[in-house]
Amino acid sequence: MTFSILYPDKSGLEAILRAKIGSAIAEDVDIAPIADRLFGLSGADVKAVARDALGRARVDAVRVTQRHLEIAADQVAPQLDDDTFRRAAVHEAGHVVVTLQLELPLPKRVSPSSQGDQVEHVPVNSLTPTTTQMRLQVLLAGRAAEICTFGDASFGAGSGEQSDLTKATSLALAIERHWGFGESGLLWDGIATADARPAPADVRERVESHLQDAQQRALEAVCPNKEFRIRLAERLIQVREIDGQEIEAIEKRAGAMAH
Known part of the structure; x- marks a missing residue:
């Protein structure tokens, strides 16, 4: 992965x-x-x-x-206003919450910015149906955190070729078209996963189902853990960058996470 x-x-x-x-x-x-x-x-x-x-x-x-x-x-790098920076911090906190919930290795570093995608994960070398679904949940966890905290997700959660939503869509397409993990069977069709438009309607429906399921699971992981999510976001706003050791310390202060 x-x-x-x-x-x-x-x-x-x-x-x-x-x-x-x-x-x-x-x-x-x-x-x-x-x-x-x-x-x-x-x-x-x-x-x-x-x-x-x-x-x-x-x-x-x-x-x-x-x-x-x-x-x-x-x-x-245009300077972010306070509200936008807070949303970015909450977004990155969501990725951390789901990473911990899935018992994946702690991120090496987290930092909110206008550039997005600012959680540095420990690489996972093996792709299986299970780890792929985990990856989908982690990718959509920032979006889930925005929904839990603000009631909706910003365009920053899904805009551009490097956005979480773009990466999640490519991953879900690969599940169905390249890796034999989905209902499409074992056929490898050779079409790039970066663009969902050439996919037949039934494949697009299955890809959407993967995305919706992953987002729902991310919401279920992120929303109950408000104290940890907010503590983490506030610390990111304060110092701009934290590592895995500090994430552990914040988790301990926030108490046991809800599962």
Whole structure:
């Protein structure tokens, strides 16, 4: 089973920015909030932000200032308002809740951001019908957490090629068309799983059934565990990034999880 690997953590982002800008940075610049903004970006993207800031500073004939970095960061990672950031934190907390409920290994790192998909899971190497269904539940757990907390899911839970919903749909298609795990039988049809449109109507119905079932199971896992979900989200809002050890500590403070 393949889980997404996160890009540099906060300390890594700060190191990239400092290394790229070097001595051209003004003494009063605070790199930390810029690094917070850039969660979810690759090292190459962060270097591009640094180059942008350097270019703006050269035009102004000064060292790189806080404002230069903020403008450069805005080009690739617009700052989230408080409500949107809270929703992102709740979303990521949902992934953690279901991971724990399914007794999967604790995530290595969790961090909410405008880039999405910010839970770094320990890789699971074997795909079986059971682990595939677990993966579907974990993918749809962020969406479930938004529904439990706010009454609905945002478009961020299902937009773009890297969204949870896109990945879950591709996984459900593979269940039916590639891996022989579904009701479609053992036939491998060779059609890419990234697009559901070529699938016959009966396959689309089975894919939708997989998704609905996984979301319902995720809701049943996430909704009863409000205290842990909210504690985890609040901590993410406060520090922006937590690891598996801190997740364990928050779980203990919240008490036994409902199953």
